[in-house]
Amino acid sequence: MGLFDNAVPGGNVTKPLLIALGALLVGKMLSGKSTEPAPAEPQAAPAPTGGASADGGLLGGLGGLLDRLKEAGHGTTADSWVGTGQNQPIDANDLGRALGPAVIREIAQRTGMDEQELLKQLSTALPGVVDKLTPGGQVPSHRQVASAFND
Template structure:
């Protein structure tokens, strides 16, 4: 998988988790453009109240995800993932609250995972993934994040 090797504890990122990460960070993976990542169903409409953009995932890409975390009071955690120091962990329930029920439900449907399992895996994976995507403490543009998922 390249960029994401060793990004999560245990080193393995399952296909459902990659779909979930893509849903959050890369909108193209949601639209069905990537056939291997799309579930064999018609793409569902974007949930109301989400800030989806053409190639920025359900929340508008990595920047949108970090903004959601900051808005929910987890800015210090999000900043630790982007910065060059130690990554702080986030509780699955805190992540769920930050993302919102519509986003969690949408991703759970696309991955076939139950919502609690999804949140548990995302809360474990996101610190390392965001850290890998921001090696110099800079948030990449959406197309740069998308290219990481295509490698």
Template sequence: MGLFDNAVPGGNITKPLMIALGALLVGKMLSGGGSSSQQQAAPAPAGGASDGGLLGGLGGLLDKLKDAGHGQTADSWVGTGQNQSINANDLGQALGPQVIKEIAARTGMDEQELLKQLSTALPGVVDKLTPNGQVPSRNQLESLFGN
């Protein structure tokens, strides 16, 4: 997946991590179908966000991070400057246990390993998805994730 090859330290993104990122940012990757089946296959614990991802897409993810006190970190990923890192435990608290359990179940990854990989990958992936400081629409995200 060319867009994300340099998004994480060490090179390309593994398939389970790509599924996890898709689950957070797009949502369709969880169910493999349209948004109507997504509601049953992947309940949205963060307020029923049905238009992309478990948290309502990239914008919902950024809002979740801001609500948890990591707004400056999230903003650094969207902005054009240096990306700030996020601790795996801080990311887990921001996302919430339901979201982590859901993604871990879908990817087959251990929750701690999932958080470790997501905390490493998210700054670079969000940076790549927002090259001009603009959060892309759901359709733009879906096309990037191959849906």
């Protein structure tokens, strides 16, 4: 799987978890629609509308996810995933509050997973996946994130 090798503790990335990560980070790729490159300028995370946003996953791609975490008071944690140091963990309940119930419900429906199990797996996987997607501490473009899921 390339990107996901050693990104998740134990290296176990199940198909539902891959779908969940893709829904957060790439969106349209997983809903059967074509992916579109993100605009060059960063944008604020859009409110969830029950579907993927035009510029990435349910929260506006990787940048939108990081913004949502920062707005929820988990900026230091999110920054540790992007930075080159050790990744700080995030509690499943804290992640759920940051993402919001509409996003969690949408991803749970897409994956067929229970919401609590989904949050548990995402809270374990996201630090390593975001770290792998941001080598050198730089947030990649939506196209680069989408191509990582296609590898």
